[in-house]
Amino acid sequence: MPLIELRDLHKVYDMGAEKVHALNGVDLDIERGEYVAIMGSSGSGKSTLMNLIGCLDTPSGGKYRLNGVAVEELDDSALAGIRNREIGFVFQTFNLLARTDALHNVELPLIYAGLPRAERRARAQRTLERVGLGDRMHHQPNELSGGQRQRVAIARALVNEPSLLLADEPTGNLDTATSTEIMQLFDELHAAGNTVLLVTHEADIAAHAHRQVVLRDGKVLEDHPTARASRPAAVASPPAPVAPPA
Amino acid sequence: MVFLENFRIALGALRANKMRSILTTLGIVIGVAAVVAVVSIVQGLQFMISNELGGLGATFVLIDPDFGRAIPGVAARQIKLTWEDGLAIKEKVPGVRYITPVLIGQDKVKYRDRQHQPDFVFGTNQDWPEVANYGVEHGRFFSRLDLETRKKVTVVGSEVVEELKLGREPLGKEIYIGKYPATVIGVMEDKGQSLGMNYNDLVYLPFDSAVGLFGRESANLVRLRLQAESPEDVEQIKDQIKALLRQRHKIPAGEPDDFQIATQDEILETAGAILRGTTAVVGGVVGIALLVGGIGIMNIMLVSVTERTREIGTRKAVGARRQDVLLQFLIEAVTLSLLGGIVGLLLGWGFGVLAVKLLPGDLPPAHVPLWAVILAFGFSTLVGVFFGIYPAAKAARLDPIEALRYE
Numbered sequence: 001m002p003l004i005e006l007r008d009l010h011k012v013y014d015m016g017a018e019k020v021h022a023l024n025g026v027d028l029d030i031e032r033g034e035y036v037a038i039m040g041s042s043g044s045g046k047s048t049l050m051n052l053i054g055c056l057d058t059p060s061g062g063k064y065r066l067n068g069v070a071v072e073e074l075d076d077s078a079l080a081g082i083r084n085r086e087i088g089f090v091f092q093t094f095n096l097l098a099r100t101d102a103l104h105n106v107e108l109p110l111i112y113a114g115l116p117r118a119e120r121r122a123r124a125q126r127t128l129e130r131v132g133l134g135d136r137m138h139h140q141p142n143e144l145s146g147g148q149r150q151r152v153a154i155a156r157a158l159v160n161e162p163s164l165l166l167a168d169e170p171t172g173n174l175d176t177a178t179s180t181e182i183m184q185l186f187d188e189l190h191a192a193g194n195t196v197l198l199v200t201h202e203a204d205i206a207a208h209a210h211r212q213v214v215l216r217d218g219k220v221l222e223d224h225p226t227a228r229a230s231r232p233a234a235v236a237s238p239p240a241p242v243a244p245p246a
Numbered sequence: 247m248v249f250l251e252n253f254r255i256a257l258g259a260l261r262a263n264k265m266r267s268i269l270t271t272l273g274i275v276i277g278v279a280a281v282v283a284v285v286s287i288v289q290g291l292q293f294m295i296s297n298e299l300g301g302l303g304a305t306f307v308l309i310d311p312d313f314g315r316a317i318p319g320v321a322a323r324q325i326k327l328t329w330e331d332g333l334a335i336k337e338k339v340p341g342v343r344y345i346t347p348v349l350i351g352q353d354k355v356k357y358r359d360r361q362h363q364p365d366f367v368f369g370t371n372q373d374w375p376e377v378a379n380y381g382v383e384h385g386r387f388f389s390r391l392d393l394e395t396r397k398k399v400t401v402v403g404s405e406v407v408e409e410l411k412l413g414r415e416p417l418g419k420e421i422y423i424g425k426y427p428a429t430v431i432g433v434m435e436d437k438g439q440s441l442g443m444n445y446n447d448l449v450y451l452p453f454d455s456a457v458g459l460f461g462r463e464s465a466n467l468v469r470l471r472l473q474a475e476s477p478e479d480v481e482q483i484k485d486q487i488k489a490l491l492r493q494r495h496k497i498p499a500g501e502p503d504d505f506q507i508a509t510q511d512e513i514l515e516t517a518g519a520i521l522r523g524t525t526a527v528v529g530g531v532v533g534i535a536l537l538v539g540g541i542g543i544m545n546i547m548l549v550s551v552t553e554r555t556r557e558i559g560t561r562k563a564v565g566a567r568r569q570d571v572l573l574q575f576l577i578e579a580v581t582l583s584l585l586g587g588i589v590g591l592l593l594g595w596g597f598g599v600l601a602v603k604l605l606p607g608d609l610p611p612a613h614v615p616l617w618a619v620i621l622a623f624g625f626s627t628l629v630g631v632f633f634g635i636y637p638a639a640k641a642a643r644l645d646p647i648e649a650l651r652y653e
Contacts, residue, residue, distance in 0.1 A: 056563065056646045077567045084565020095560040095650065099262050111251045112565040156564065 001068055003163055003195055004030040004053060010061035011048050011218075022048040024218035025062070030197065032163070035190040037198040037209035037226075045218040047168070050199045054089060054166050055082045067163055084112050088157025092169035094149045096141040102128060102152045103137040109160045127155040131185060147178035154185060158194075165189060165196045171205055183208045249573065256578035259550070260585075267582060270546040273539025274586025274629060275593065278622045281532040282594025286612035287601060288521050293613055295517045301379050304477040305343070306510045307484065309335075309470040309491075312503060325467070325504045329453065331494055332470045339486045341479035344373040345472035347453050351460040353424035355406060355449055362409035364402075365447040367423060369456020377471045380445075385417045385432035392431075393452045400428035403446040404436055423449055426459050480509055536625060539586065540633035547579050547637035558641050559649025572642035579634025580627055587626030591619060 011023040022045045030036055040046040051057040052064060055071055058079070064071040066086060074082065083089075088109075096105045106124040115123075128137055131151040141149055150170060157165055167186065171179035187208055190196045200206050210229035214222040260267045311327040329347040336345050349369035355362050368374075372390050375381035382401060392399050400423060407416045416430050428451065437445035457465045474480050484507050491505055508516070551558070558571055566574075591614075598612035 051647050054563070056650075077569075080562065080565050080567040080570075083563060089563045091563075091650065095556060095563070097557055097560065099258075108561070109564040112561075112567070112570060160565075 002029040002065075003032045003034075003067060004028065005065035006053075006062065007064075008062040009049075009052065009059050009064060011045075011052060011057070012060040021218055023052070023059070026215075026218070026220055028213065028220060028223070030195070032195055033190075033193060035186075035196045035198075035208070035210040036213060037200055037206035037211070038213045038215065039201060039203075039206050040215035040221075041201065044215040046199050046201075046215050048218075049215065050166065050168055050197075053164075053197065054087050055079045080112075084109055085160060086163045088160070088162040088165045090150070090153050090157050090165065090167035090170045092172035094141070094146075094153045094173070096149055096152055096156075098142070099140060101138045101140050102133060102144070102155075105141070105152055106155045106159050108156060113160055123159055124155070127159045128152070130158070131155045145178075146174050147181055150174065150178075150182050151185065154182075154189075158189070163195060165194050166199075167196070168199045169201075170198065171200075171202070179205070249577075252570070252574045252577045253581070255574055256581045259554075259578055260581060263550075266546060267585075270542050271539070271582050271586035271589070273535065273542045274583050274626050275539075275590040277532050277535030277539050278587050278590025278626060279594035279597060280535060281528065282591050282614060282618055282622055283597035283601065283612075284528040284532075285525065285618040286595060286598030286614045288525050289615050289618070290598075290602065290611055290613045292518065292521050295521075296514060302510045303379055303473070304510060305474040305480060306377070306379075307472050307474060307480060307487075308506075308508045308513065309472070309487065310506045310508075311467050311469070312506050326495065327468055327470065327491075327505055328466055329468055329470075331491060332468070334494060335470070335472070335487055335490060338490055339483055341475045341483050343473045343475050344376045345470060346371045346373045346377045347468040348374075348471055349453060349456045349460065349464055349468050351456065351464065353459065355402075355410060356422040357410040357412060357419065360410045362406065364406055364409075364449045365444045367449045367451060367456065367459070369451050369453045369460070371453050374450065374471075377473050380437060381435060382432040383435040385430070387432055387450075388452050393454065396454060397452070398426070398428045398455065399431045399452065401432040401434060401450040402430055403434050403444075403448045405444065405446040406449055407433055409447075423451060424459050426451075426455060428455070484509070536629050540583070540629040543579055543582055543630065544633035544637060546582075547575060547634055548640070550578070551575060551637050551641040554641075555644065555649045555652040558644050559646050559652065562644070562646035563650060568642040571644075572638045575638035575641045576631065576634050579638065580630035583626045583630030583634075584623065587622050590626070591622050594622075 006026050006028040009023055009026040009028075010021070013020040013022055024045075026045075026049060038046050038049060048057070052059055053066075055066070055074075058074075059072050062072075066082065069082070071079070071082065097108070103121070103124050106128055107120045110120040110123060125134075125137065128134060131154050133148060133151050133155065136144060136148060136152075139148075141152070144152065154170075165186075170186070171182055174182060183205060186196055186198070196209070198205065198209055206212055207226060208228070209226055211225050212222065213220060309327065311325050313325070332345050332347050336342055347370060351367050351369070352363070353367055355364055371393055372388050375387050381387065383404070385401070387401055388397075388399055391397075400421065402416070402421075406412075410421060412419050412421075412430065416433055419430050420427055421430060422428075434445070434448070434450070451459065474483050487507060488503065492503065495504055497504065561571060561574075595612070595614050598614065602612050
């Protein structure tokens, strides 16, 4: 059973006068442990697809199975539970809580999971150490660099051990060097067994993935493995060379 | 678990906007402070009134000329109530144990070179201690013989003794009440101040002496005080006195009385009604203050929800359910108004104590009853919930995608 199973997925936005078909019958399977980049120009439907996969929104038609659960049948509260347990979001703009230190930011999903305080603390600390921020736990977002902020956000996405890491333009607000570091982190997380789904319009970022899905006009245009797919996903593989910025 | 976390988040958010939180909650602070201050003063008054009047006993009856009617009713008839009326009551109404006249006037008292203005001079008879349930500490009150033989005697309160420097042996000393010389034969027991009268600063004269001091006319407007034999007789005695006085005053049927009769319970009831009325009016004003305060909280919570739209989106993305977001903002609003309630309670209590200290007259100590504390907290919580629910619901309903995209 694939982790994600999309069948004839439709999403229609009612804009009053006209109906916008953001997704027009998407079929897609993603297995556990895959490293997938979803690409497409703006208006291709990739943001809509990410919102649906991330359970932030429900489809207008078609089927979505996440871990075997029929997501389209769930109510608001159950969707929140799925987001909490199954999905780890990484946003382009980080979306950390201001005036809240890194540790508390990372703890956030565990609060809604209802974990006791001591356990939350311990897990958040472990996860921050894993993304290389063991010495920045009590820094607030405005005291951290862009790359560090994104690491905090990644730690927050990881802390509840979700089935799927969902990153929306994770390097969109970062300079090239920092982007490289962040993508190396994603590579490592994938190598450690996480399922990673990148949404990006940058080819060099997408090149980190092992499979590329290209959307156009709300449909899957291409779906193929990348050059890196053939290489074994060694756990301790050195960082892959990244194409120089255009 | 989540509740506690939400409380922590709310406190954090309020601390992050200290000035705004203080200003927002000011309406609640003022409203609660006002109610607590007024309640504390009114409660003190009520406490004192029932303490004072309760001492008169269930057999006490008061008969006063209807002074209220005397002012506009010039055309009708001269209002009159005399000791002859009192004597007639004693004679014709069964069940009256003691009855005394009370003539209240004011004059200076003198002893050697000392001079003092007592609160009041009371002209009464030998039964006063029995009627008022309040007697002498040293010496004795006037006797029947003193009155019949027109002895020039007086009984004074402890403060008069002090002011005139009568010393440790005031009995037997001759003082002047106005131009009237009298020998001090007794000092009243300490009763303190109440209802605007300092009982320790009173001078008592035999009734006839008081009439001599204040003039013949004064005898036409005396007050009568009596104690009935038993509480069961009181209603019946009231009716009989009413009939007797109407007959003696020649009041035609259908005309209102020119006197007032009240029992201890009725006096307590009247005083209570006035205090309740005051409380109700103030309650209304405070209700408006709390309403305004609540609207202030709603306003700032709406601003807060808008400001934190992205935060709400983020929380939802990582698994916050609608009720989590609702609770978070509701707790924030309630915390805000509850803090206002606590500060208002302390301020109001302070105002009450201060007002009693600063206001002229002898106000009783401020007293904040437990129900006022509970009411203050209950009301501010209610205001927080009532005015917080709309902003909180607005936050809870936010679409996570829209919220995450919000700039």
